[in-house]
Amino acid sequence: MIDSHIHSDTRPYEDFEKMALCFDxxxxxxxxxxxxxxxxxLRAHFDKIIYNEIERAxxxxxxxxxxxxxxxxxxxxxxxxxxxxEYLKAxxxxxxxxxxxxxxxxxxxxxxxxxxxxxxxxxxxxxxHTPRRNKKETTKTILEVIDSLGLYKDAEKNIIIEHCTKExxxxxxxxxxxxxLTVQPSKLTPMDAVEIVKEYGGERFxxxxxxxxxxxxxxxxxxxxLKMKMNNIDNExxxxxxxxxxxxxxxxxx
Numbered sequence: 001m002i003d004s005h006i007h008s009d010t011r012p013y014e015d016f017e018k019m020a021l022c023f024d025x026x027x028x029x030x031x032x033x034x035x036x037x038x039x040x041x042l043r044a045h046f047d048k049i050i051y052n053e054i055e056r057a058x059x060x061x062x063x064x065x066x067x068x069x070x071x072x073x074x075x076x077x078x079x080x081x082x083x084x085x086e087y088l089k090a091x092x093x094x095x096x097x098x099x100x101x102x103x104x105x106x107x108x109x110x111x112x113x114x115x116x117x118x119x120x121x122x123x124x125x126x127x128x129h130t131p132r133r134n135k136k137e138t139t140k141t142i143l144e145v146i147d148s149l150g151l152y153k154d155a156e157k158n159i160i161i162e163h164c165t166k167e168x169x170x171x172x173x174x175x176x177x178x179x180x181l182t183v184q185p186s187k188l189t190p191m192d193a194v195e196i197v198k199e200y201g202g203e204r205f206x207x208x209x210x211x212x213x214x215x216x217x218x219x220x221x222x223x224x225x226l227k228m229k230m231n232n233i234d235n236e237x238x239x240x241x242x243x244x245x246x247x248x249x250x251x252x253x254x
Contacts, residue, residue: 002254003221004246005098005127005162005180005208007031008053008064009045015211015218016060022222024243024254025063028053029098029127031212032073039080042070046087054092065252066090067097067127069115072108081114088122094250095119097127098162104141112145116159120151125158125249130168132186139168143175158249160206163187169196173204178249181241182210183220190224194231202237206246 001023008016008028019026028049034041046068057064068087070079088096096119101108112128119126130139139161146159153176161172162180165188172179181193187210188196197205209220217223221242228238247254 001221001225001242002026002246002252003208003211004160004206004250005029005182005210006218007210007212008057009033009048010213011211011216011218013056013060016057016062018218020060020062023062025065025252026057027065027067027094027246027250029067030069030071030074031098032071033213034074036074036076039076039078039083042074042076043083045074050087050090050092063254064092065094065250066092067095067125068093069096069099069127070111071098072100072102072112072129075107075111079111081118084115085118085122088118088124093124094252095125095127096122097125098129099126100129100162101138101142101145102129102131104138109141109145112142113149116146116149116151119158120155123158125160127160127180128162130161130163135163135165136167136171139171143171146177160249162208163210164196166192166196169200173200178204178206178245180206180208182208183224184210184217185215190220190227193224194227194233197228197233197237197241198231202240202245204245205241206249207242
């Protein structure tokens with residue numbers, strides 16, 4: 001199994017030990033841990049993820065990969081895309097994220113667009129945040145922004161729209177983009193994910209826990225896999241959503 005979206009810098013060492021028992025690897029993403037007073041704050045955040053987090057995970061036997069980007073709640077006044085571009089070339093960085101929109105401000109949209117184009121330039125997947133509030137409307141705006149950039153369909157295949165719900169999956173399913181199903185107390189239950197996969201199949205879906213400082217369940221993915229087995233979902237589909245899709249999209253060496 002692969003947890004395709006966590007924020008490991010918010011989790012204790014003991015969580016890594018639990019994950020190492022059942023996961024082939026996990027992907028940790030940049031987020032919004034501090035007030036974004038300057039680009040230096042982001043640099044410190046990126047350094048911690050690349051150096052401290054991978055080392056912490058390795059000590060427990062958990063393989064950890066990284067996505068780096070400017071979260072819509074973490075936009076500094078002195079954004080420097082050249083600095084981000086250099087970080088994205090670091091070892092174990094497999095994607096651009098977490099990026100996206102929160103309030104759909106002009107600034108958020110501009111930063112989102114720049115990072116989508118950078119992901120295409122560097123041939124990296126882009127992991128796109130959708131917020132808890134106004135999720136349907138914001139997801140619609142996100143899809144419009146992506147469409148307006150005129151990305152090639154091959155590039156759009158490398159985009160994961162995160163924290164999808166029963167309400168937003170139909171909007172994204174008609175595109176070629178991928179959908180992250182976040183099993184977390186404030187998002188989807190394991191049975192919610194089961195029902196979505198039963199209706200749409202396993203292609204283009206990725207399971208994750210989005211474990212962070214918010215209420216989380218680091219075992220959200222294994223619990224969902226168990227529920228899928230109990231509800232007679234085909235083993236091949238289960239493997240797609242809990243492992244293969246993430247491995248292929250991010251090009252993971254596992």
